[in-house]
Amino acid sequence: xxxxxxxxxxxxxxxxxxxxxxxxxxxxxxxxxxxxxxxxxxxxxxxxxxxxxxxxxxxxxxxxxxxxxxxxxxxxxxxxxxxxxxxxxxxxxxxxxxxxxxxxxxxxxxxxxxxxxxxxxxxxxxxxxxxxxxxxxxxxxxxxxxxxxxxxxxxxxxxxxxxxxxxxxx
Amino acid sequence: xxxxxxxxxxxxxxxxxxxxxxxxxxxxxxxxxxxxxxxxxxxxxxxxxxxxxxxxxxxxxxxxxxxxxxxxxxxxxxxxxxxxxxxxxxxxxxxxxxxxxxxxxxxxxxxxxxxxxxxxxxxxxxxxxxxxxxxxxxxxx
Numbered sequence: 001x002x003x004x005x006x007x008x009x010x011x012x013x014x015x016x017x018x019x020x021x022x023x024x025x026x027x028x029x030x031x032x033x034x035x036x037x038x039x040x041x042x043x044x045x046x047x048x049x050x051x052x053x054x055x056x057x058x059x060x061x062x063x064x065x066x067x068x069x070x071x072x073x074x075x076x077x078x079x080x081x082x083x084x085x086x087x088x089x090x091x092x093x094x095x096x097x098x099x100x101x102x103x104x105x106x107x108x109x110x111x112x113x114x115x116x117x118x119x120x121x122x123x124x125x126x127x128x129x130x131x132x133x134x135x136x137x138x139x140x141x142x143x144x145x146x147x148x149x150x151x152x153x154x155x156x157x158x159x160x161x162x163x164x165x166x167x168x169x170x
Numbered sequence: 171x172x173x174x175x176x177x178x179x180x181x182x183x184x185x186x187x188x189x190x191x192x193x194x195x196x197x198x199x200x201x202x203x204x205x206x207x208x209x210x211x212x213x214x215x216x217x218x219x220x221x222x223x224x225x226x227x228x229x230x231x232x233x234x235x236x237x238x239x240x241x242x243x244x245x246x247x248x249x250x251x252x253x254x255x256x257x258x259x260x261x262x263x264x265x266x267x268x269x270x271x272x273x274x275x276x277x278x279x280x281x282x283x284x285x286x287x288x289x290x291x292x293x294x295x296x297x298x299x300x301x302x303x304x305x306x307x308x309x310x311x
Contacts, residue, residue, distance in 0.1 A: 030203075037199035038234045040190075047246045057246050066250050067230075067237045072205040107229075109302075111254030164254075 005100035005144045005169075006133045013095045016130050018148060021077060023070035023124040031064045031120065038065065063117035066161070070124045088169050091130065091146055100144060100169065108145065108166030115159035123155045131164075144169045176283055176308055181273050185287070188239035188269040192227050192261050200231045214263075222262050229257035232267065232291045232300045239269035239289065240306055247309035255289065255302025266294040271304070283308040 028051070035044035046053040047063065054062045064070075074080065089099025118124065128150040136143050146167040152160040190196060197211050206228055209216035217225040233255065240250050261267045268291065275286040285308060290301040 034203045037196075037203045038231075038238060040196055040199050045241065045246065059246070065234070065237060065241070066253075067234050069204055072203060107257060109254065109256035111252065113252050114250055 003142060004135060005102065005142065006135060007098065007100070009097040010092060010100070010133055013092070013097055014130055014132055016095045018091065018094050018128045018130055019126070020128070021071055021075045021126045023122075023126075024074070024076050026064065026068075026070050026118055026120055026122045026124070028062055028120040030070065031062060031068060031118075034068050035065055059117065061119060063119050066112075066114055066117070068118055070118065070122075071126065076123075091148075091167065095130065102144060102169040104140075104170050106168040108168040110163055110165045112161050112163045114161050116154065118154070118160055122160075124152050124160060125154075126150055126152050138170065140170045142170065179273060179276055179283075179285065181275060183273045185239070185243045185271040185273070188235055188242055190235065190267050192231075192265055192267050193263045194225070196231065197225070197227050200228055200234070204228070204230060206230065217262065222260060224263040226260035226262045227267070229260070229300070232257065232261070232269075235267060235269040235291060236289050236300065236302065236304070239271055240287075240304055243271070244306050244308055249307040250304065251284070251307055252305040253289070253302065254304070255300045257300050259293070259297055259299040261293055261299060267291055267299070268293075274303075282310060 032049040035048035038044065047057060047059070048065060049062070051062055087093065088102050088105040092099035128148055130146070131149050132147045134145045136145070146169065148165055150163040150165070154160055201207050201211060210220050211225055211228055214224045217223070236253060236255060237250065269289065270292065271287045271289045273285055274288050277284050285306050287304045287306070289304050291299045293299060
């Protein structure tokens with residue numbers, strides 16, 4: 001049998017939920033501060049802070065920059081728990097199964113598809129789930145690729161964005 | 171972006187750059203909005219321990235610069251449909267980070283002009299830091 005780090009338990013766990021979180025309602029100040037920070041030292045676009053200007057665009061009002069994070073500082077679940085650190089087996093531990101025990105991990109990149117914009121007053125829910133495992137022989141040995149989707153929806157259940165990320169372990 | 175400008179787009183064309191000199195003023199502001207208070211982004215000694223000359227900037231801030239690059243090109247009426255990148259290198263204090271985009275495909279879909287781009291950030295030595303791809307919908311004429 002070929003060598004693999006993907007156990008039957010890992011294969012069976014695909015589709016499992018890794019995390020779920022809900023934001024506090026987004027405020028126009030949250031959006032304005034994010035935009036000021038990103039564009040510093042230049043002024044941010046009016047769409048992110050000038051309600052009168054934004055109302056005249058096809059968006060009809062202030063929206064958040066696409067990459068805005070409404071989960072920073074605190075989520076509606078309350079203060080964050082103590083960090084669980086960077087255990088490479090965290091994915092499997094979260095799913096209640098044994099991990100492959102690999103020592104090293106790298107961020108393999110992210111790809112985001114955008115849906116509706118985030119606006120002041122929106123409450124965003126993030127649901128992150130395991131979507132698959134694959135393996136490839138690489139320069140550093142057998143590389144395990146773990147894929148996860150993080151889907152954000154607003155209070156009307158409209159998709160705000162889907163982030164596909166890949167964790168590389170070896 | 172005007173219709174006249176849209177009709178002049180060609181594959182291989184580069185879009186206007188988005189550039190920032192980076193350091194603690196940018197990183198602290200970003201840490202403040204994204205709750206990203208990590209020693210490697212705040213403390214030169216922590217940056218050195220991680221193999222860099224100084225503290226270094228957040229990958230997420232390069233991610234924002236790539237979005238800002240696209241936004242300044244498509245304007246408020248355009249839409250970013252998709253964006254992906256890898257983080258391969260970090261920017262240390264005083265580096266100039268530039269976000270770039272080059273058109274790889276142009277097509278019409280449901281009355282909209284959809285443009286695929288190769289996007290990337292590099293530093294002032296020309297080292298590519300965050301390469302990726304994106305798809306945008308240009309404003310309807």
